[in-house]
Amino acid sequence: MIASGGCSANPEMSDKYINSWASRLTLCSSRNTSGENISLTLPVFAKMVNMNQFYAGSIVSETHVNPADVLNTMQGSIGGTNGKRYMGEQEYLSH
Numbered sequence: 871m872i873a874s875g876g877c878s879a880n881p882e883m884s885d886k887y888i889n890s891w892a893s894r895l896t897l898c899s900s901r902n903t904s905g906e907n908i909s910l911t912l913p914v915f916a917k918m919v920n921m922n923q924f925y926a927g928s929i930v931s932e933t934h935v936n937p938a939d940v941l942n943t944m945q946g947s948i949g950g951t952n953g954k955r956y957m958g959e960q961e962y963l964s965h
């Protein structure tokens with residue numbers, strides 16, 4: 871078993887294993903996640919699993935920064951998948 875950091879920084883591999891739109895996403899991880907370890911296993915016919923899954927989180931495209939810093943300054947909001955605010959930020963930050 872080889873657990874690899876993925877291939878999110880490799881546009882060709884992202885499009886191949888995830889979907890054709892994957893390389894257009896803003897990179898949330900390290901620029902070093904280029905899929906080299908995955909490529910090394912191909913000659914030995916390794917079974918690839920979960921290759922269509924990826925980590926995605928909120929990120930500001932221009933700065934590549936997680937917007938959680940905005941919440942820490944009390945200038946943001948926390949919303950659910952329905953787009954509605956579900957918790958007061960002061961309550962969240964006090965935990």
